[in-house]
Amino acid sequence: MIPAIYTEKTQCRDCYKCVRHCPVKAIRVEESSATVDHDLCIFCGRCVDVCPAGAKKVRNDIPRAKQLLSIREKVYVSLAPSYAAVFTDGEQVLIDKLKSLGFTGVSETAIGAEIVSLEQKRQLHNGSGACISSACPSVRLLAQRYFPDAAKKISGITSPMIAHGRYLRRLYGEDIGVVFIGPCIAKKTEADQYPDTVDVALTFKEAAAWIGECDGTIKADRISAEKTGFVPFKAGKASLYPVDGGMIRSMGNSAPENYRYFHQSGTAQLMDTLRHFSEIDEENYFLELMTCEGGCINGPVSHTDEASITRRARLFDTWEQRESCSSLDFLPADLIDSCWNIPVTPGGAYTHEEIEDALNALGKISREDRKNCGGCGYPTCEEFARAFLDGKAEKEMCVTEMRKIAQNKVTALLHTIPMGVVIADEKMHIVECNRNFLDLFAQIPFEPDLEVLKRVEGKSLSSFLPKTDAFRTLLERSETMEKIIQIDGKVMRGNFFQIQKGRLVGAVFQDITAPAVKREMVVKKAEEVIRKNLESVQQIAGLLGENAAETEIILNSLIDSFEPGEFRRS
Ligand code: SF4
Ligand code: SF4
Incomplete structure (x- = not known):
């Protein structure tokens, strides 16, 4: 099975925007294509969001869900609680539409959240020490891959989605199908780890597209005839899980008082907390962490562009009507144990010398070369060098180095070409020229050095040439033009060309009265005859x-x- 996020290589435009935005730099650039390294990825979905070419894709699981419906007698939906923030038609309409697709019933993942909250409270009451919530699979991936010390404090309780999947199977039989629907890409990866619990994880976007595909064929009588609501019952206060702080709030007053409770969201804040985790020297605290800023209501595949505050308000409206859930009376250990083993990400431990060698190989020799401009997608040149050593980055990603190389090539070409070359801007000011140009048009009584050439930059072209009309014409026309110019008894052939429309034009001049050129022209003519x-x-x-x-x-x-x-x- 292809991973939950993948790259359509042919669509990658090589802009490194995904590298810049990926919080853990899980992008590997090879042969100018930026692909997701799934051993490093935390499936936050940021790269999918920011890729301007749409080259980062979320795996489409609708075909697998359809196949499941065709082979299983009963298939239940586990609907993430953030549905209330995103789908605006009301819960019964959504349930009806999902059932019209062929699902047996729709149940709330928030029931799984209730199970998790109950067990979490029990463990805290038993004095399990400092603890990090485990509900967000992306947080679990982030901590276990990058902050192994902090990861030891992650609760051993499984996520609401898995707890709910197990609960549904316990209730309706192990042979049912379970399709999770939510705003999260990381849940697809988590579901892939538990194929016997959750068969398929769809995003809200996928569900909306599937419903949209079938809307015309949904029979009105079928919708109105089966108003069964959520099964087996409506979830309670844990339906607040999708906002940050919602888990803590849903644990309510019965959470142990000797604990301090904190919640944070957004990868930058989370990484800072996990990095400095050892500095928190309190024994009894509980950290609720979520990768998406503000919580799952702002998940990456939410099927809405509404403001976060609007979604939040809508979720609270639903939550306020919910009662505390008292229907959960059995919590066998196998319902709540997590068995997702995520290996620590290797690599990155390089000596100072190795990093220096890599920096030198990347052309970053002096302090001035190490600009930390971020053009490559890495915040510093040193981070770029580490990625280069990890095999994730290529030399060509350094824009400043590439520009320097290109500039050196242009300069070398400009000064070795045996003709006069000049480049001018739209104001007909000289941007660059070579010595031969000055030889031809300025008659400086000495060999012009680089200092002289620098001083010419910005001067008006008309100080050197009697006419600039060919330059002006080619500013707007992307073609070449040849003209013969007579100046001070010399006859010059000028070839004019556009470099950048409306911005830059250039010309190459050759003195065709010069003996060498004459000889060359005679030979050319003879060849032509x-x-x-x-x-x-x-x-x-x-x-x-x-x-x-x-x-x-x-x-x-x-x-x-x-x-x-x-x-x-x-
Ligand atoms: S999903 Fe997130 S972690 Fe993975 S490559 Fe994209 S931005 Fe990076
Ligand atoms: S905050 Fe919610 S939507 Fe975002 S990655 Fe975590 S579980 Fe998924």
């Missing part, structure tokens, strides 16, 4: 050949038109 003569000879030969062939064809057809025997072909 020979070539033309040869062409004529070939044409004549061709015509003669064609005529001979035609004559033969005509004679043969004449012979064939007579009866056999009248003529004997020799």
Whole structure:
């Protein structure tokens, strides 16, 4: 199965925006294509959001869900509680539409959240020490991959989605199908780890698209006939889980008082907390962490562009009507134990010398070379060097280095070409020129050095050339133009060209009265005459050949038109 997030390589435009935005730099750039490294990824979905070319994709699981419906007798939806923030038609309409797709019933993942809250409270009451919530799979991936010390404090309780999947199977039979629907990409990865519990995890976007696909065929009578609501019952106060702080709030007054409760969301804040985790020297605290800023209501595949505050308000409206849930009376250990083992991300431990060597190899030799401009997607040149050593980054990603190399090439070309070259901007001011240009047009009585060339930059072209009309014309026309210019007894051939529309034009000048050029032109002319003569000879030969062939064809057809025997072909 392909991973939950993947790259359509042919669509990658090589802009490194995903590298810049990925909080854990889980993007590998190879042969100018930026692909997700799934051993490093926390499936936060940021790269999918920011990729301007749409090259980062979320796996489409609708076909798998449809197949499940075709092979299982009963398939239940586990609907994430953030549905209330995102789907605006009301819960019964959503339930009806989902059932019309073929699902047996719709149950709330918030029931799984109730189970998690109950167990979490029980463990805190038993004095389990400092603890980090485990509800967000992306947090689990982040901590276990990058902050192994902090990860030891992650609760051993499974996520609401898995607890709910197990609960539904316990209730309706192990042979049912379970399809989770929510705003989260990381849940797809989590579901992949528990194929016997949650068969498929769809996003809200996928569910909305599927409903949209079938809307016309949903029978109104079927919708109105089956108003069964959520099964087996409506979830309670844990339906606040999708906002940050919602888990703590849903644990209510019965949460142990000797604990301090904190909640945080957003990868930047989380990474800071996990990095400095050891500095928190309190024994009894509970940290509720969520990767998406503000919580799952702002999940990456939410199927809405509404303001976060609007979603939040809508979720609270629903939550306020919910009663405390008292229907959960059995919590066997296998319902709540997490068994998701995520290996620590290896790599990154390099010596100072190794990093220095990498920086040198990347052309970052002096302090000035190490600009930390972030153009490569990494915050510092050193981070870039580490990624280079990890095999995740390529030399060509450094924009400043590439620009420097390109500039050096242009300068070398400009100063070795045996002709006068000038580049001008839209105001007809010189941007760059070479020594030969000054030789031709400025008659400086000495060999102009780089200092002189620098001083010419910004000067008006008309100080050197009698006319600039060809430059002006080519500012707007992307073509080339050749002109003969006479100046101070010299005859020059000028080739004009556009470099950037409306911004930059250039020209190459050659003194065609110079002896070397004259000789070259004579040779060229002679070659041209020979070539033309040869062409004529070939044409004549061709015509003669064609005529001979035609004559033969005509004679043969004449012979064939007579009866056999009248003529004997020799
Ligand atoms: S999903 Fe998140 S962690 Fe994974 S590559 Fe994209 S931005 Fe990075
Ligand atoms: S905060 Fe919620 S939506 Fe976002 S990654 Fe975590 S579980 Fe998924």
